[in-house]
Amino acid sequence: MDETTQTRGRGGARTTDVMSAIRAKVAGRALGPGDRLPSIRKLAATMAVSPSTVVEAYDRLAAEGLIRARRGSGFYVAATTMPPLALADVEPRRDRAVDPFWVSRQSLDADAAVLKPGCGWLPADWMPEAALRRAFRALARSDDSLLADYGSTRGSLALRRYLLARFAEDGVEASIDQLLLTGSGTQATDLVCRFLLRPGDTVLVDDPCYFNFRALLRAHQVKIVGVPYTPSGPDVARFEKILAAERPRLYITNSALHNPTGATLSLQTAHRVLRAAAAHELAIIEDDIFADLEPERSPRLAALDGLTNVIRIGSFSKTLSASVRCGYIAARPDWIEHLVDLQVATSFGGPSPVATEVIANVLAGGGYRKHMDELRQKLARTRRDLGRKLAALGLEPWLMPRGGFFLWCRLPDGLDSTDVARAALAEDVVLAPGNVFSVSQTASSFLRFNVAQSTEPRMWDMMRRALGSKMRQ
Template sequence: MNALPLHINAGTGVPLTEQIVSQIEALIRSRRVLAGAKLPSIRQLAAEQRISRFPVIEAYDRLASRGLIQPKHGSGFYVANHVDERDSHASNCDPRLAEEESNQILQQFNYPGETLKLSSGFIPEAWRDVDGLTQAIRQASRIDVPSVIDYAIPHGDTTLRQQVVMRINALGIDADLPNVMITNGASQALDLVVRYMLKPGDTVFVEDPGYYNLFGLLKLQGVRLVGVPRLANGPDIDVAEELLKLHQPKLFFVNTVFQNPTATNIAPQVAFKLLQLATQHGFTIVEDDIYADFQAVPTQRLASLDQLDRVIYVGGLSKTLSSSLRIGYLAANRELVKNLVDVKVLTSLGGTRFAESVAASLLERGTYRKYLERLRKRVRDSLSSAVQTLEGYGWDVFDEPSGGNFVWAKVPGIDDSAVLVDEAVKFGVTLAPGSYYRPNGEACPWVRINSAYAGDRCAARFFEHMTEAATARA
């Protein structure tokens, strides 16, 4: 057969075997490679990708064990005639899949002496209020000694929950203490929702592009992902309506403000229509508002329109205050919160009382509010500078970012950002390919740029090089 449209990159940190398996599986399940088709031989595929035969051998073995391909003695490997959909759920729960998804997350961590993580999801340490944090930590150690050794209550620290209630009330969400629970970061909030509300084989809608950690979590639970294109004003409602004729999603996961990775906000008319569809088709919306605190003047939230009827609202402090404290929260109707707290008790007993005590102190004393004012200015300035830099080098920016610290950008003439990933390594820069942000890992020309690092000299040299390379190709 002709060469498979694979994009294998040894520099991403993801094992070559995992890359081959996931990409061939996606081709088979999307019917881009049809049943009965002959696959390239092990030697041919290894030569095409310029890699050793060993990862190809292991990848073909895994695909055969999943029932996706069939080896025929003396003839080669062929796509199976019948791909059982149940196999997709089983493979999604494969721990090897979890390893692949986690590798995508690990690449954004930066350590001394390593490359510039240009796609990182974190703000720099120098931008954090380290002095305010350490002072609050010392205070909690002195006046709340039990917090150093005891579990937090399952719902979370009462003072912290009161602070969260005030914060979401300010967004127009009519909530009280029984509507709110504290979680170990927003990730745990999403995990609790998935554990309680979904089972293997269920279908959910997600944004395309969207949050890859969520995609991995859903796949790990054997949940079907259906991507809805993300436009500059929110999910593409027209496409969502067409997809609802074919699917019955249990949940729709949406980033309302400074969406990851496009940095766009949902428009009021889109929010209204989305809630109408939720009512008509009986699905629940999970509103991931983790970047809320980067926004100085609040815009429309789904939860403020719906008042926690068909919306579960998720937020947190990790993106701004401290990733180490792992403070997230969830707001929903009282009965659902009660049930989710039960799941939390079964899976983790409780939160970290000390972290919750520190966070409560920072919010209650106004330290966090003053810090946010400084942080928003730094983020706003770096975002403006990053957009100006990228556009100056001829890159395309996905709409004008409305805030946050991400820029979703591409180089004109380059259809697959895997090319950018390969070239970035030459300049001491690590990028995550745009395919990471798509539900099924499809090729994508876009990449996520963290504006905080876009001014680095290594990044500037890389931006310029890619523009010159694209011009030379044209």
């Protein structure tokens, strides 16, 4: 039964691959309306599949209306076909459980009863709730222009000044014209990608990396290449080889408290990465969204590079509020100037002035540093507790992070995290299976745990059952 499914799955997968290849060519406009498709024989040879697989793929695409057969002369793109950008179809649809959208959609749309040890944020009651309430009360008394008007194109000057002061503590030197506030950290990354990338460009990410980098890059229709991540940063020898061979335009990474591994970039790796990047004119987005969760500062690409080829990105969603949305971009002043235009064109201005006011109010309050000190201590305790509980189940962290809220854990031999995640979802628990983070799909034995979202006894009962049944001991 298992065998049959697999064989059928493989045959179907080949047909789906051919369909995806044709869809991608049409979506990317490499094949336009009315263009002739490659002959069945030729495409079969190119894709190393049987001619009957191509015939089936073409028939199914014709049934969908994307292409049309003309008697005696082959297949053509339908004259009126202009398919929209369906991100789910950009790559062959393998298993929805390892799709990079799976964890985000499941956790964002989960109702209150669902447990989310796979999600990427802290529980609401770990956030500075009292300070947020104070900030909203202050807002209700503020100037009518703040409540009703659009904001300036670069966003709140007060918040940008606060950020510059924080940057100086991190060793990142910048001036006020190097900062742009955005609608969120993800929007900041997206805006930089829109600025730097064109369809077909190559982009380098860590393997494993934050799954939404993969989703975001699909929207930019670029080629995604992964570099293996080590406990001290990307594997530099591989990094250099990929730069020489693939000439990527951009590298996206987290340096401190790397997502999902919790690893820390070493100073030596940082230096070598920047040297290679400069030699190949590679731009780097350093997503520093977990910066405030570090117990003490670690090396930053942005600090070494001085924001020449490095773009620093961050937000307040992990430590202050994810409901009040705001992110930032720190980069070269001439790039910021163009990014302002791009943000006006695509969002009509910067982030919500109401949002930036609330954030500035919380950050300026005396209680925020104390809140963060307590939060870091609480996370350290919870991390140790979780590590022990996981060890008892045979799950081993890849490394013990210095801070943050992720543990990247290897499952006992023979277990596939996608199977475990599927079983967990049936019991209303959203896990984060390894392959959603992996470009090369080589992380099937890993799960990412959010230590602050893994405290409910019900989750542990479920994990014991899921692992037990899978291990058949």
